[in-house]
Amino acid sequence: MATEIYTTCYPSPIGVVKITGTDTGICSTLFCEDEVVVSEHVPDVLKQCVQQLDEYFTGQRRDFDLPLVPAGTxxxxxxxxxxxxxxxxxxxxxxxxxxxxxxxxxxxxxxxxxxxxxxxxxxxxxxxxxxxxxxxxxxxxxxxxxxxxxxxxxxxxxxxxxxx
CATH class of the missing domain: 1.10.10.10 (Winged helix-like DNA-binding domain superfamily/Winged helix DNA-binding domain)
Structure with a gap:
């Protein structure tokens, strides 16, 4: 069974950040110029990412504490x-x-x-x-x-x- 990928976004001061991930980790956070289709269900880890990005942009966070699962060599x-x-x-x-x-x-x-x-x-x-x-x-x-x-x-x- 394939792992479900979910999408949400964060409206940062420098543009919309599209966040994708699974139930257990963040796959990507990328600036997006297009409209983002947000998943109906947003797992807690994506909600935590939104919160931590908000804390970063408001000067309350310097480091991120999220499970990251990027695809790459x-x-x-x-x-x-x-x-x-x-x-x-x-x-x-x-x-x-x-x-x-x-x-x-x-x-x-x-x-x-x-x-x-x-x-x-x-x-x-x-x-x-x-x-x-x-x-x-x-x-x-x-x-x-x-x-x-x-x-x-x-x-x-x-x-x-x-x-x-």
Whole structure:
């Protein structure tokens, strides 16, 4: 018997996050531009995900405590596991992640796995930047990556110009 997949969404300040999962774990959290069809039955684990995302966006949560069940290759799983070790308010470069997994030669593969992370925010791929500090790539859009890094205090808030 196939495992049932359920869907709900969270209306974050930077767009709707579509959450999919089973009765026991979260499969994906992805920004969605289209209308989301929400499941009639929403398991507790998806409700907990919505609550924890809300706590994150309102500044009450820095780490997530949810069972995650993303689909991916063994290498992708290694990369995503490494991303979870990057603390709130900190960044790593793609090279740092590659070195921690299998060496510098894996940097392109790390970038590809990072870009295929199905658990945005929960597995903080937004905390991976270029070795020169540049905000390279983000599947959800660079403007969202910048917003998330500002939210976490990594980037300074933009200064508004005053006329007087």
């Amino acid at each position: 063994v290498f992708q799983q290694q990369v995503w596991e490494q991303l979870k070790s990057i603390p709130f308010g900190k960044t790593n470069s793609y090279m740092d992640v590659a070195r921690s997994i299998s060496g510098e030669k894996a940097i392109r593969a790390v970038g590809a796995a990072n870009g295929r992370n199905p658990l945005c925010i929960l597995v903080p791929c937004h905390r991976v930047i270029g070795s020169d500090g540049s905000l390279t790539g983000y599947a959800g859009g660079l403007w969202r990556k910048e917003w998330l890094l500002r939210h976490e205090g990594i980037l300074q808030p933009e200064k508004q110009l005053t006329l007087f």
